[in-house]
Amino acid sequence: MAIIKTNNLTKSYNHKKVVNEISLEVNEKEIYGFLGRNGAGKSTFINMITGIILPTSGSFELLGEANVNLVKKRIGVLPDYSTFYDSMSAIDHLKFYSNIQGLRPSKNYLMETLEVVGLTGNEKQKVGKFSFGMKKKLGIAQAIINKPELLFLDEPTSGVDAESAIQIKQLIKKLNSEGRTIFMTSHNLNEVEEICSRIAIMSNGEIRSQGTLQEIKSNHTNSLLVKVRVQEVIKDHVEKEISSFLEANFGKFHWESNYLTVEIENESEIPVILRTLMQRKVDVFEVNVIEPSLEEVFLEKKVAI
């Protein structure tokens, strides 16, 4: 079932399309990552489907409802560029946001939520004195306070220290394992690669590519690298024979110390390489298949992050 469904969703400012006719579907229990550089239109898209800004044209549905007001109790949102009330404490914020939705959480539950995001001990501190990272954590806490079915996280780890970023990523995975669908944006390739089950690459308000990590990679590059560790010493004529065969059949390869690296089109070519080595009595100790990283896909598509 599609938890998020958008149809030609567009946002224009002064006749310039910041988000251009985006249609996508996010399925239940997915972690869907929106990847793109700053200004690509990621936040504008998330702001439209969470009711912060209004679409210029197109439509969307969240949890099967076209009216976002009807599902606000079932979603959680961490918007980008948002602030808290400086004079209120962290726990007062969570209480206030819960009360707005008609919830009456116990103090224990509020404390547990703060603990989940790593803000234990800061519950009574005024948010005005919080660091950027702490505010980001509180932002996540307010987004999950209502135990949402669908969670929107706009740049959840940007601007936070490495340790906090790891904690946040672990939390996102945990929330997803509990059955929540997560839609997140990021300009961090590694982060998206690490936690998202499906990805859309966005540039200039348009989706350039979307699918699973595998699909995106295979759409943009056909090559895999096979790195084989062989015996220390190979006779010269044997090495020449192998090189000639590889040159004739694969094209790109190189020897480095006792490693042979060959660029292949698909996995079915791996046994051919191994047979070639074994037929010439070359011992094989290790075989690694290296897929292109998302970063390499980006470089190939020239979608700079």
Add this chain to the structure above:
Amino acid sequence: MWAISLQELKGLTKGIRSIIITLFITGISLLFAYLAQENGELVGGVSKESAYTGGLSVGVIFFGILFVFILSHDAISKESQNRTMRFLVTKTSRRNILLGKAIGITLFWAIVVLLSVSVISLIAKMFFIKTFLQCIVFLFYGIAISMLVSTLSKKGSQSLFIGLLVSLVLPVASFATIFWDNLLIQWIKYLTPYYYMDLSVGYLSIVVVLSLLIFGTSTILFEKRDL
């Protein structure tokens, strides 16, 4: 919605401006009531209620809208400017946010007026329900205008400037209708609350309807705005 109302009410009661304004309105009410009590012979010609509640009425009618703007011009604009609105709008509907704010502000003014009327009542030994209703309805109109200005403004400074302008223009334009018979000016009095304050209590319902129409306009505009 009620959480937002409570938050707004709490915010209003904490500020120094609120305390000064409350003291001013209560003080002027107390002064007039005291003078009416001490100079009974001067009361002749005017009703007992008017004599005792004169201070409160003057305070509210001349300064009410100005005071409402001073305290609440940024109820929406400040939240939009600071982007605290972004969290609110993901939790509840924009209509609920506006309604919650309006209820909170109205409750605050109801408390201020009730305090003043109670002080007067203690001196006069009677409760002036008509004055209480008139003041509340008049201020309700001011709150509606204030919400409209706050919704239309993108910054707190902008809503303050427009608010101060409106709170000066509204009474001047309304009182101008007393002196000019020009039809182009006369219709203004029907759209502002001043004219209805002198009429019977039933006419206050027109002010309530006008205020609700202004609230409705604010809601429509707020729902069409990017935050």
